[in-house]
Amino acid sequence: MFVRSLTAKLKQKTSKTSNLNYVPFLIDILNHSFTNSSLSHVHFPSDISQTNSLIASYVRRGDPVSALTLFHSLRRRAHSDVVADAYTFTSILRASSLLRVSGQFGTQVHAQMLKTGADSGTVAKTALLDMYSKCGSLDEATKVFDEMRHRDVVAWNALLSCFLRCDRPVEAFGVLREMGRENVELSEFTLCSALKSCASLKALELGRQVHGLVVCMGRDLVVLSTALVDFYTSVGCVDDALKVFYSLKGCWKDDMMYNSMVSGCVRSRRYDEAFRVMGFVRPNAIALTSALVGCSENLDLWAGKQIHCVAVRWGFTFDTQLCNALLDMYAKCGRISQALSVFDGICEKDVISWTCMIDAYGRNGQGREAVEVFREMREVGSKVLPNSVTFLSVLSACGHSGLVEEGKNCFKLLREKYGLQPDPEHYACYIDILGRAGNIEEVWSAYHNMVVQGTRPTAGVWVALLNACSLNQDVERGELAAKHLLQLEPNKASNIVLVSNFYAAIDRWDCVEELRSIMRTKGLAKEAGNSWINVPGFNRHAISLSA
């Protein structure tokens, strides 16, 4: 009964709010749990501490649905003596983070806590901070922290990981400094977060100091060592990472540790080391996936093929994510037929599989095939929907192959059929397609359309507009585009070259000369283009040719 009334309430709420993404999901789960939950046989405890430990044990066991269901049964029986307290709410907040429904639901729990005064303690506030942090509400999270009267190290750590979670390492450092000023005694959790900040800011010296603190702590903790490995590899010190990895003797290394080490070695093209590390354990799909991404980045077909063999040997070819990385690796290394055969072999293709395949054809100049895969994807039907990246791949494929009608059609589908809002990047591709086809008026009408929709043009959009003007001798509006581009990114050499090409195209050689001298005084040079070739006998090393 209580589940039905809850879902009814939630449904009412969802019709009024914009947060529609997760609440229907919660309703499904609770409806499902109504029939399947282990709770259907359970007698409800008659005092709050028993109820709390039952809820906590559900959460620990990874069954947040039962925890939430039990919690709502409490609310229905509010007239009885069993009333939720701070302990109940902390478990419930954790359960809602586990379900990733914390946004609106978490706010409701917060409201109830305020009503009953269960929000005042440090532990409760830390749980609230963590809930807001996990659903991306940075402002709410910091507000909760500011309200705390007593802040222990756990509260500080929660604030730290809050900043790291939303990719704000500089603010995280600010928190660490503040902790120093307040004389908070650092814990392992603090050091872990500190290492993560150092890794994302590439702060080598600072990270080494944190390493010192880790050693002083004197415990072989696998989590801290993984963070150290991750830190050292992300600042390019693979040898230091390997030292940490091999010095970890007394402690059991888990998969995450191996995965971190493998992906670090591959990113720095230390394949021998990567394969040696992989040799210690049965390889897992994640390690192989990250190894493949490294191969794609380095265009290293040789290593990619080795990893493909390992994946086949261990039976990981049913893993969609691994296959996506494999397909992308072959595509980026120019082996389009291999990429296709991997794609065909994926049983459960997701949006990334499809997008990678479309992009594979597109970057190989096979626009028709890309459009064909896109059509197939939409026909296969409702199961996999294209996202904005998919559309970008299709549009860019059309641009590379001069497929004007297909490009127009795709842009139309993006808005009209899939209800997506085009990003500036989509507009840039689209403008490029129209410009190459010689439709300069359509180019500018697309631009005006974009402005009307409230999308601000980025440098990429001005680049596309400028190119279109060069191709179509649109002198006046071209100068406008050039002006905007140079305002947005005045010090990017490729932009100045582009503007100078525009003036060359309209026979204004005086301007070309002026721009060249500006480049000289600014000391800018256009980056050299790169090509990669494999040399027989040296096939493990790609050679870069400057053009």
Next chain:
DNA sequence: ATAGGGTTAG
């Protein structure tokens, strides 16, 4: 109540 590893464009 807080901590470590994986996929898509340009």
